[in-house]
Amino acid sequence: MVQQQRLIQFPLAGALILGFLAALYLFVWKWFAKPEHEPGVSNHSTGKSAEEVRKYWTAEKARKAQPAPMPHIDGKTDKGKSGASRPPKA
């Protein structure tokens, strides 16, 4: 009888452990993972009238505006660390 109880308890304990691990995995995945192609668009209303913006851009400010920093990828480091950068198809 005791042996029968053990035979029942062991698979039950295993199932509970697997269920817990599955839940843990889903939780961790949802927490850290991010879909590669996240859908949707974000809109933003500037909240300023055209006159306000024109007033902001004095000749001096327009002249002094700097080039927006162009993103630069260190592709060699990328490759070396992860192999994530795949070369173009020839």
Added chain:
Amino acid sequence: MPQLSSFLQRPLGKLVAFGLLVVISLSYVVVANHLIYSSFQQSSTSSIVDHQENESIVSVDAYWTVARMNSATDEDVQLSSAADFNQGSSDLNAGQAAQKDGQAPSDGTIGYPLSTIGKIFFSLSGRDYVCSGTAIVSNNHNTVDTAGHCIYGSGGWGTNVMFCPLYANGSTPYGAVPDGCWVAKELAAPNGWINARPNDLHQDFGMIVVYPNDAGNLTDVVGGAGWAYNQQVKQPFYAYGYPAGYPFNGQTRKSCENASPKNWTYHAGGRVVSIPCNMTGGSSGGGWFIKSGNSWYLDGHNDFTSTAQPGHMFSPYYDNTWYTLYNNAQNQGA
């Protein structure tokens, strides 16, 4: 085996087995996440060299008549037209290709599609910057295509955004800066850009919806560039913009014409395209055109550089994400 079974039935054995399973599972999660999202390195901007202009904008206002602006567009410097690369022409996972013809400007003396290209002024994190963009054919007649990083960066939206078509030396054919420009009313970017991790640039798209100005709706005046997306990457690109980083000064439009593209199935987080082109900071967002017969179609923009291919300019691949963004923008205020 019976010994193992006996061990597992003891409380300590169960605890050890459970611990092992937890460690294995967590290791799997960590390794899988590391492999999938491995290009998280912070973008470097060290290659950008700023250059400050010393010319007076006001002093050249009177100089730039429409006729002079027209002749200025003919003086584009072709930075590179080398066709010396093997083309990457295979399109993997391509969606349904589509395109739309452009709209010529109201002033017939101004050449299309160059009439649609302009300089963008904006502020971000308390600093003033310049980028480039393209007026694009749209339902609201007031939509500009650019790079996402020209309107959203460092966790915030750009402010004081303004598009100046056919900009040259502080003026446009429609008046001096800022009067000859169109001011942003709405900004839009894909969520994939808003939430992008560092080095993930494949959804670096941006759209600006502008107010009409005294001259009228933007594309009624300057024309609207036709567009194309989900295209095969095999035909030459014609790229334009206002590079302002050394050795350029951002005061005139530059180009990389007839440039042979490379198709990158995975770089910078996804699919991107590159062309031989040495434009610098400030040219971000400047349109890339493809040509079919006599028609020109916007199908990319100056976006980023990479050590994976020095001397090349990269663009996100114009796909369904781009179209979704464009369609959202073109119907705002329509």
